[in-house]
Amino acid sequence: MSQVQRLVVEPLHREGFARSCKVRLGTRGFLTPSFVIRIDSQEKLDLYLRLKKKHGLHHTSGYVVRLFDAQRTLGRRIRGSSQVDLEGRFVDSDFLKSSLMDLILLDPALENLYYEAHVGAFAFVSNLPRELVNYSLEYTSKREELEKRSDSGDQRGLRSWLDDRYHQFWDRLQGNERARTKFIRDILVRQVEYGASVLIPPVPLIINENLFELTKTMNRKSAEVSRLVGLVGECADAFIFRVDALRNSDLMQELKEYLDKARARFTIFKFKYINLNDEDRVVERKNFKELMQTLDLKSRLDPNRSFMLLEAGGLTFACAGRGFDFVSTSFSLDREDRMRRTEKSPWGKWYDPQYQISFDRDVFLETYKNNGGRIPCDCAECVSTSRPDTLGIDDWNRFVKRHYLLRRNQDYTEIADAISDGTATAGTIDRLRDSALKNLVELVR
Amino acid sequence: MLDMSAQSLMNILSFGEIKALRPEERERYIDSVVLEILASNERGVTIAQVAKATGFNRITVARHLENLVAIREAYKKHRGGVAIYSRNGRLLHEADRFEIKVRGTIYSYYKLQNDEGQFIYIQEKVETALRTVRTVGGIMIDVRDFPEFLKGLSRFGFQVSQMGEKS
DSSP, X not given: OOOOOOEEEEEEEEETTEEEEEEEETTEEEEESEEEEEOOSHHHHHHHHHHHHHHOOTTEEEEEEEHHHHHHHHHHHHHHTTOBOTTSOBTTHHHHHHHHHSEEEEEOOGGGGTSHHHHXXXXXXXXXXXXXXXXXXXXXXXXXXXXXXXTTOOHHHHHHHHHHHHHHHHHHXXXXXXXXXXXXXXXXXXHHHTTOSBBOOOOOEEOSHHHHHHHHHHHHHHHHHGGGGGXXXXXXXXXXXXXXXXXXXXXXXHHHHHHHHOOOSEEEEEEETOOTTSTTOHHHHHHHHHHHHHHHHHHHHOTTOEEEEESOGGGHHHHBTBTBSEEEEETTTTOHHHHTTTOOOOSOOEEETTTTEEEOHHHHHHHHXXXXXXXXXXXXXXXXXXXXXXXXXXXXXXXXXXXXXXHHHHHHHHHHHHHHHTOHHHHHHHHHHTSSOGGGHHHHO | OOOSOHHHHHHSOOHHHHTTSOHHHHXXXXXXXXXXXXXXXXXXXXXXXXXXXXXXXXXXXXXXXXXXXXXXXXXXXXXXXXXXXXXXXXXXXXXXXXXXXXXXXXXXXXXXXXXXXXXXXXXXXXXXXXXXXXXXXXXXXXXXXXXXXXXXXHHHHHHHHHHHHHX
8 A cells, every 4th residue: 555656677678788678667657778867957957848848758768956956957947836827727837747757866966075066066055954055165165265375276285175074074974873864864855855756865975995884874774764755765776986996896896795685776876077988997997897787687686676877978878778777967978077167168069979979169060061061960959950050159059958868869769779679789889989989899898 | 573674674763863853754754664564574563573673662663553553554453462463454456446636635445355354445645745645544444334334424425415505
């Protein structure tokens, strides 16, 4: 007589260590491999909802919003979602439909407590746990204090302050079970308030053995606390690593042992700034492939388990269906986190489906001209855009975003079809060989 | 010995952790744990068994079990002076359920089977702010008595509507 919405996976086809499935979660149904877009503004949410309505996007199952972006991205839409017009119809029916049908994840994104780019963001969101807001405010005042002392700002001093504060923050949660439970409760409740369909535990970025242990504890305790938010049902396990974790065989072994015993049906991984295409990342590629194969094995032993890779960056194509049923990136291939301070151009980059990387507008226009005035992509957006060189900045930015989402959906649809035809491995290798991500072929072969 | 995976029991929040939750959340949490234990132990459990397995206080366990009996999520039998609590039956078929929502209250109808026979179970539920559905009341009617129950209900409904028209 339970009301809990549990994840049910129905495997459709397998080829090598790739699989396609039908995943059900209460009223929601998704076809995998499935792409999930990360959204951080109302404008991007509108764009997603419009494309979903117009094109169906059957292999794009929903969106991820970082908790510190949630208020500005979803706040107004949630408040307005119950408004009806004079005829009794919901004013924002697209959003309402999406909240019932899509996979919506509210990522606590607490790894940002370690990186300087977004630490400040936690201070400007209401209803976040006090500890997070304080952490963020302390960082800002420390930075200002150091900037006053020296013109260029004492970067090394700030970094070491942040390192200490980060460990202090998590040590407190590790040692104080009451504070930990309250923190978990507050984060999970915020996710429910913003309409999450699967809950993500608030876990740290794993930079040492101690934080890996804490991650396991946070996952287990979050599953318990999630009993309070019954209708959501699934509480995932989450792991956030730095890419160098892939060089640590002991850590990877421990992760596999945890996965053997874990009860969560949905497991989410994030490898910060993952770029496995670099020549010298041989060990990381080998271990990442092993992880994908381990996940595949887990899903064979228990088909009702599903895995997701967040902030997949360049791995988005190579990982689809291989170990990971759901894969997510932002519109700009997760580059904005690293590039925010240096990326000056307001013109968005165009994702090249052949090279699988994004190019500046100038490079795109040159390709477009050399290609006889044709855009080298057959997604609905590129087919219907006749003169991309005449687009103003706003139209251009909308164009590259629409293209990115439609292209990813098209790629994932093709991968799903290839898995059912038994040609996915060969097809993916061919596509990667033709791309700028040649070294990722090792992950698939 | 309770039938609930050792890992599930190991993960149950400690008393100190539960204290971090709000009072109504604590109640809901303990209800949820006790219900899961009942669901995994078809032959029933005693207060002492639940208290030992969870580490919750006996009085707390007894209060929650009695509350679950009151809203008919569970039932109680006495064997040799010991109260045995069991989950109130299981669905005969997945289709044996029906639900309506009337102005914020959800009424769920189930056809259940337990040691005593087959029953129609009507639950009254409310949605909480955290998108949880909480059972606040319930009634069990023996399937054999259900036609008589319906007759009584419609006669009473008619009587009440007549009174309403007169006034």
